[in-house]
Amino acid sequence: MSAFFWQREAADGAARAGTLHTAHGPVQTPTFMPVGTAGTVKAMTADAVRSTGAGIVLGNTYHLMLRPGAERVRALGGLHRFMDWPGPILTDSGGFQVMSLGALRKLDQDGVTFASHIDGSKHRLTPERSTEIQHALDATITMCFDECPALPASVETIAASMRLSMRWAARSREAFVPREGYAQFGIVQGGVEQELRAESVRALTGIGFEGYAVGGLAVGEGQALMFSTLDTTVPLLPGDKPRYLMGVGTPDDLLGGVQRGIDMFDCVMPTRAGRTARAYTAFGTLNLRNARHAGDTRPIQDGCPCPACTRHTRAYLHHLFRADEILGPMLLTWHNLTYYQSLMRGIRTAITESRLEAHAAELRAAWAGGDPPP
Structure with missing residues (x-):
């Protein structure tokens, strides 16, 4: 089993080409991760996903917690075996659902209580529990548990949310169990506020992670603001660690993200479009x-x-x-x-x-x- 690290192989302006080395094999970057929220990329077999050239896929802590349950997945050999994907898997921590399922959750300083969208049953996610679930799933890359408001929002709301996420990041890191070839990424928050983004980067790099994600974008601010936020945020991130832009996006979003130094992306757009008769083409x-x-x-x-x-x-x-x-x-x-x-x-x-x-x-x-x- 090899160590987890990102190796830069070329650069053109701010854009980087490299290889992400993981316990479950290498991934060439920049890379797009198909979204397999519930342990499957919708409408695709694992062989079909592999045939597209994908090197890494994404699963979701919240949805897999509800069904079939993280402990059941662990008993069945982990998510890699369960979904027939021996390659790297990144798991979203459930933080996005804190925003997207706002009507079904109660947020406090310690964590979030969800009412299941399936049957109404109560489920508690804290930074420690989210990290524990991701370990049970055997995620190659574990994400910190975070919270981000939809935009637009007041500076005060964004600041309070970001600082809560930074406290949760420290708790997530403390709960993370290091293993060779595995990683945990911190998530930069702060909306489109340059000073808050910089404060978030300082907090996360002070904790120390194997990689860094930019979260809280593509949530209503528009492409121009997203790109300008990346222009000021990405240069603050460590140059020797992978950079992941969460939940983005269109082909032009991906291109613009790479031009600004992003290495990893995920988004439901290509699969959702496939179910609604929309084809992406050259x-x-x-x-x-x-x-x-x-x-x-x-x-x-x-x-x-x-x-x-x-x-x-x-x-x-x-x-x-x-x-x-x-x-x-x-x-x-x-x-x-x-x-x-x-x-x-x-x-x-x-x-x-x-x-x-x-x-x-x-x-x-x-x-x-x-x-x-x-």
């Missing part, structure tokens, strides 16, 4: 429910290696969605995740060849240009 997004695809014999995107593109036409996918056939979301999710992984590989190659700015301009021009005519 020329923007397509809505395959649109009638113009009914007789279109082209693939979604020429050259894409996914089965939706190599074996089927836009017309067939249009039919599947119109007929509410489950194969439509399966194939389109496969395509979207394949596109996201291809996007990240292309960006990584551009960094190693010191041509990221030109590559970024080409990508954005193609997205803006739209779907070429038949």
Whole structure:
């Protein structure tokens, strides 16, 4: 079992290409992590996820706590065996649900009590319990338990939330059980307030973690504010540790994040879009429910290696969605995740060849240009 560390291999401006070394194998960065909230990437088998080129996936503490239960997963051999994913797994601590399930939780200084969205049963998450659950799941990367308000919010609200999260970060770190090849990441909070973000970074680096995440963005502030916050926050983070932007985002969000020094991303967008007939492509997004695809014999995107593109036409996918056939979301999710992984590989190659700015301009021009005519 190897040690956990991130190794930089190339840089182009603020952008970095490297390799994340973990107990469950290496991951090339920058990387996009498909979201497997409940121990599965929706509509995908583990083999299908692997075929897209994904090197690491994400699970969720809150949802796996509710069902089947962390202790049951541990008894069944851990999340890697349970979901047939021997590679690295990062687990979100449940902190996002503190915000997204605001109507179903009660927050205090010690932690959060949730009323299950499934059956109303009560569940308690504290920094210690969140860390314990992630250990039971055998997460390669454990996240600190945190709390972040939706934006916009007052500076006072953001400051109080950030400082609570920093206290919880210290408790999460104390509860973390070090193992070779495993890691725990601290989460920078502070909304879009530069001074609060800097205070959060100082607190987290003072505690010391194997990696650092930027949380509390893509929660209503818009891309411009997100990017400007990254511009001032990311340079404060240790240069020898991996940097993770949580819950982001569109292809352009990923590109902009990499240009600002981010190494890791996750988001439900490509899988959710796959279930709602939206395809991500090199020329923007397509809505395959649109009638113009009914007789279109082209693939979604020429050259894409996914089965939706190599074996089927836009017309067939249009039919599947119109007929509410489950194969439509399966194939389109496969395509979207394949596109996201291809996007990240292309960006990584551009960094190693010191041509990221030109590559970024080409990508954005193609997205803006739209779907070429038949």
